[in-house]
Amino acid sequence: MPRIRILLCAIAVALSLTACQHYASIGPGDYDVQQKLAVTLDRAWNRQVEGAGRICAESWTSNGPLLDMLCIVPGVAEGSPVIGSGAEAPRFRNGMTAADIVELVQTGLARSMQASDFVPISIAPATIAGREGFRFEFKFGAGQSAMETDRHALGYAFEEEKRLYLILFHAAEIHYFPQMKPIVEEVAASARLPRQRRT
């Protein structure tokens, strides 16, 4: 009997938590990220509408967040958290360098999804949304025990009018990152500020 009660309790809690996790389908087509950054999608994504699991302003997934996650931070101001939330969440400061922003992203991942063992691959200048920014890649580990996965991250960032714009994709290193990488690169290439027209 106690086992049955525990199981019922677990299912009840799980069901109550599922209610906190809302996803809505977006794309294909043009999509305005909070009217601050526009992208063009050539496929449908699952956009997390709200819930405790969201670690950035916009959180999308194609195969499920355990396997891949695309975070879009559309223009955060000085003093605002970039990845994660709470009093100790790392915050954007004006004047941060590319290396600082990558470290800020890694700190956010470390705090919000127990990521660790970051292995830098590259940080290089890049043009995003017509602005001078940078592209970066690194690997890391996340999760615990049976859910531990090797992950690979690809990101793009630029500053405009003292606001940070970030597109960050991370996925399981095996299969999902290589599968999704060209798709994410297309999304990043399509990024534009709302007043810009897509060329």
Added chain:
Amino acid sequence: MNLARRGFLTGGCAFCAGGLLACTPTAPDGAQPQTGGMGAHSDLAARNTPGVRTGVSADADDGLRATMDQMEARLRTSRFLIREPKANAYVRRIVRDLAGDYAGDIRAYLVRVPFFNASQAPNGMMQIYSGLLLRCTNEAQMAAVLGHEIGHYLRAHSRQRMQDARNAADMAQVFAFIFAGLGAPQLNSATDIILTASFFAYGRDQERESDEIGMRLLSQHGLSPIEAARNWENLIAEDQATGISKYRDVLRASHPDQSERAETLRRRAGELPTGVTRADEYREGIGALREVMFEDQIRTGSHAVTMLIADRWLAADSKDGLPLYAKGEALRQRAGDGDDTKAVESLAAAVADSRAPAVAWRSLALVQRKLGREGEAREAFREYLRLAPDAPDREIVRRNLQG
């Protein structure tokens, strides 16, 4: 030293009731566990028998042990397991020495997690977090924690806790399954925390028993028992620096209050021989891990804590480039009033020492540039590229130099 320690362990077993008594001969020196100022521990006898993995309830233990063995098998292949041979050999030797007759029963694993913790599972699996290793600055401090964990094993604290928590473990597996199906990794991690907390959240009396055993093992090993109190005083300082009590969380809610614990340990240390700290041996033993541990600590974003830890290392060697870099980088990232100037001082001192990583030059360059010292910044950027020609951010740095 070994004899004395063995005397404590086997002498402790002499207190065991029934069949256990028969398999633990009294040590030649006849040492008996003594209770000190830690409260009424009239009997700190080991409840496990060296080399024997059976428990009080065979049916329950089989299932629990299988669960722990499964966790240990996962840990062995985890990317978070630290495999650096020298540090592993060093820490395992300390565990082996402290555990005496139980050395073959306890398997120590170094795990790359930047927080202060260690745990002892009833199947003998001991996990030691890298954050603990970074926070200790001598062998006595580390041994105090290891001795405490060995105390949990000897007294079979976790076996009783696991039997109590078995239903909770089953429930956590249900959670894990459901949440994995929902695709919510952060919830799965939460179930891991619940599961771990169920396993390792001991009662206060159990903690006090283990503290006492840890103190005795320290003392019998010739190590300074006062360092056990210093561990807790250091954690209190971290809490005060951040304003957040990290060590009164779900995993440690049952532990005695930190201040009470530090005070009790300090009082107890006064009753024991002074001992030695073995700081040089510790620095040598875990030296290969220090850089990555400091990098992980910086990445936690807890700048005040990073500075406290760095200062602790600098107290022993004020020219040590690694903690100087960590302190300077924490100051640079915090960027509060006056931090940039202090960061330059710390980073300039760091790069003068060969133990500082190449990235210290980049940090110095960034803060010099921020302060408008463009010439010095360029020099530092160039030195960074010279020392780290394959740095992942080399293109950005070269562009900085051109600009």
